[in-house]
Amino acid sequence: MHTRVIKPRHGPELLVRPLRRGDVATVLAVFERLGDDSRRARFHGPKPCLSDVELEQLAAVDESHHALVAYVAGDPHPIAIARLARTDQATAEIAFAVADSYQHHGIGSALAAELIADARAAGITEIVALASNDNPAVLALLRRSADVVDVRFEGPELSIRAAIA
Numbered sequence: 001m002h003t004r005v006i007k008p009r010h011g012p013e014l015l016v017r018p019l020r021r022g023d024v025a026t027v028l029a030v031f032e033r034l035g036d037d038s039r040r041a042r043f044h045g046p047k048p049c050l051s052d053v054e055l056e057q058l059a060a061v062d063e064s065h066h067a068l069v070a071y072v073a074g075d076p077h078p079i080a081i082a083r084l085a086r087t088d089q090a091t092a093e094i095a096f097a098v099a100d101s102y103q104h105h106g107i108g109s110a111l112a113a114e115l116i117a118d119a120r121a122a123g124i125t126e127i128v129a130l131a132s133n134d135n136p137a138v139l140a141l142l143r144r145s146a147d148v149v150d151v152r153f154e155g156p157e158l159s160i161r162a163a164i165a
């Protein structure tokens with residue numbers, strides 16, 4: 001996967017690069033730019049901090065885990081991260097986090113499009129996501145980015161399945 005420049009529909013131009021294996025500093029930098037509500041939405045409950053184990057897991061990059069990090073000109077810190085974790089040959093779980101001050105500018109959708117393109121190139125044909133039932137933005141984002149084929153409650157969360165091939 002390569003570094004690229006993308007232009008979200010409503011936001012600033014982004015420099016997007018793959019997360020380097022074990023880059024916990026970048027993961028933590030994005031996490032620290034999330035407010036309480038964003039953390040609750042991303043991690044499905046209160047999340048004041050990430051443990052060392054969670055940081056290592058989120059910074060894992062290998063044949064089953066891929067992540068993209070976004071930056072904007074003039075801001076030295078990453079503003080967003082999107083992860084793809086393969087669950088089997090054809091399916092991967094997708095997750096996003098966009099810094100609060102950059103939300104609602106199409107950055108999540110732009111990263112989703114890039115991540116889905118990377119997933120297709122890796123032979124993945126279906127993505128899944130778990131979202132808090134009070135986070136309709138995730139479902140809307142996936143409906144814009146893929147062919148949502150199933151949405152169901154899994155406990156207090158929504159399980160979303162979408163075809164990308």
